[in-house]
Amino acid sequence: MKFDTAYSLSLDDKLSIYDVRELNFDETDAYDSDTDRFLCPNDTCRAAFDAGNVLSTFNAKNVNYRRTPHFKNTPGTRHIEGCRYASSHKTATGESEDEREEHFPSEFVLTRRTYPRKTPQAGTEGQVPQAPAKPPSTRTSASVGANDTTPDKTSVFAHPVECYVSNLDDKDKLKAMPLKIGGHTATYWTFFKKIEYLQDNQGLIYWGRIKAIKDYTNSFRIDFEKKVWLDKKPYSVNVYLSKKLIENYRKRTAFLEQIKAAASSARPLYCFFYGVTPALRQVPSKKNPEQTFGVFSADIENLDHLIIREVPAAEAG
The missing domain is CATH 2.40.50 (OB fold (Dihydrolipoamide Acetyltransferase, E2P))
Known part of the structure; x- marks a missing residue:
């Protein structure tokens, strides 16, 4: 199963896969997704397992990509019963590993998102914390919302563009999906x-x-x-x-x-x-x-x- 939001252990926040790509290429920010750990964005599910229950990324570091970037479960990733990110959820909802971006943000925010760091523990500066004594945070980000669904807003231009491009053959969907930029609201098809x-x-x-x-x-x-x-x-x-x-x-x-x-x-x-x-x-x-x-x-x-x-x-x- 593929999805575009995950919890970042190093940032103690939920990121979209497009946020991760931004951070990987940003020369002013010392971030490398290969050294981060990505966990289930569902707060309840994430709290039920330790920090070793990770997800993997796809196209998080390729400058050019032909398939929609996303997070995905590894063969060993576990979820609680009923978690929408469990692999078994794929069959029930008809999701497929195609190249479509299904998670349409309803607003493209023109002010770039910032990614505050957790305060590093003594002697661990520049390292990802290993096996924390307490479960990963269950706090939610204002940029993500109070639940585990994909954020409604994005400041990464690649996200709405990927939504449009990967669904270009489905005009009805593009004409139905709303998008707000600044004070202007229209559909993806119109924008x-x-x-x-x-x-x-x-x-x-x-x-x-x-x-x-x-x-x-x-x-x-x-x-x-x-x-x-x-x-x-x-x-x-x-x-x-x-x-x-x-x-x-x-x-x-x-x-x-x-x-x-x-x-x-x-x-x-x-x-x-x-x-x-x-x-x-x-x-x-x-x-x-x-x-x-x-x-x-x-x-x-x-x-x-x-x-x-x-x-x-x-x-x-």
Whole structure:
């Protein structure tokens, strides 16, 4: 059985698998999921066993992934009777180990979540506590809620994007699932807007297939395949990632690894971003600087809100 929330012993809090990925790639945070222990998110179930009753992770450390990241039971993981995370629950609910993300957050929070550490015991700084004398905490996090279900809110952009991408062939579900960003509430289907229709509404999550990624060594430009039509004329669309933006990014190493691989990849890749809306600009021609041409362009302001990835359903459609 796969699920996207677990209790982190080292942080004494419940994390989504997307939180774990954020922490693994964050160069400002000394965290490694391989040294953490993940336990059942059900408070009652977790308290019934010792800290050795762990879960495992899937795609927690891969910069690029093709299957939905998740936590899962190990062959030795135990649960109390009736726990919704027991493997036997899979058959009863019809869950399957497919590539769909079933846990839709209802709100994408624009302020990044912080992950306070437990106060380390004397002589154990930097180590995961081993065999604690008392059962793991049963406290709940405000970001998770008072029960063991998947959190309704997320500050990790990859989570709503994965929900959309992995369910792209189920329009009815996407049209039924609500999503709130800032003061705007709509459905997942409405919030995700193809790049060629960016003029329809502002403040949405825009996405489209990448035509090319221009590598300027210290900065990048992502060109989209589809064009925007305005006054019966087609205009190219791109987003620019500045040197300063990349250098100050807390996940700089992982980001550079991903975008450089994407720039040289022959696979069809798509870019999703939030926070800026490309607008028509006049830029000078390389051949004749005195002449200009129009292009829809935007400078990305937050790399936490940009993702490059595959979208198999878009290719199939």
